[in-house]
Amino acid sequence: MKEANGKLEDEVLMLLEQIEQEKTRLSQTHAQIQALKVTIDQETAQVETRIATLEEEIRRIRSEREKIARQVDADLCARYERIFAKRGGLAVVEIRAGTCQGCHMHIPPHMSNQIRSNIQQNTGVIFHCPHCGRILYWRMVAENASTA
Numbered sequence: 001m002k003e004a005n006g007k008l009e010d011e012v013l014m015l016l017e018q019i020e021q022e023k024t025r026l027s028q029t030h031a032q033i034q035a036l037k038v039t040i041d042q043e044t045a046q047v048e049t050r051i052a053t054l055e056e057e058i059r060r061i062r063s064e065r066e067k068i069a070r071q072v073d074a075d076l077c078a079r080y081e082r083i084f085a086k087r088g089g090l091a092v093v094e095i096r097a098g099t100c101q102g103c104h105m106h107i108p109p110h111m112s113n114q115i116r117s118n119i120q121q122n123t124g125v126i127f128h129c130p131h132c133g134r135i136l137y138w139r140m141v142a143e144n145a146s147t148a
Contacts, residue, residue, distance in 0.1 A: 076126065083134055092135045103132035112138070 069077055084091040093102035098112050107115075111127065115138045118125045127136045 080135065087132065087134055090134065092137060093129070095136050095138050100129040100132060100134065100136060102129060102134040105129070105131040107136070 080091050087102065090102055093100055095101070095107055095112060095115060098107055098109065099105065100107055107129065111130070114125075115127050115136055118127070119138055119140065128134065129136055
């Protein structure tokens with residue numbers, strides 16, 4: 001009996017010791033959770049501030065865009081909006097090395113020449129890619145730099 005009681009007492013002491021260790025680990029875990037909550041709250045506040053800043057910037061840019069859009073021909077603006085919606089937000093693309101940067105198809109050479117002369121003469125004619133329909137432009141600086 002004494003021997004059995006001694007074993008039970010040893011088991012009880014071991015269990016009490018394990019309970020104390022688990023309580024200590026639990027309190028450490030609670031402290032870590034609190035620290036993480038503070039970190040999350042700080043990061044959330046930073047993200048919310050950034051979102052508010054970006055939303056204000058978007059409002060400002062949209063306002064500027066609306067002012068400029070009012071000055072552009074309504075038909076041209078409507079064509080731009082259709083292309084923009086249809087082509088995943090990419091309506092105006094550059095021609096590089098005779099290739100449309102929207103669909104990566106080769107532009108006929110005579111069209112490339114027309115676009116270049118249009119820009120050089122500042123005639124204001126708008127050209128569309130014969131493949132994807134996007135509005136094309138040619139950047140004089142990019143072509144001159146690539147030939148050098």
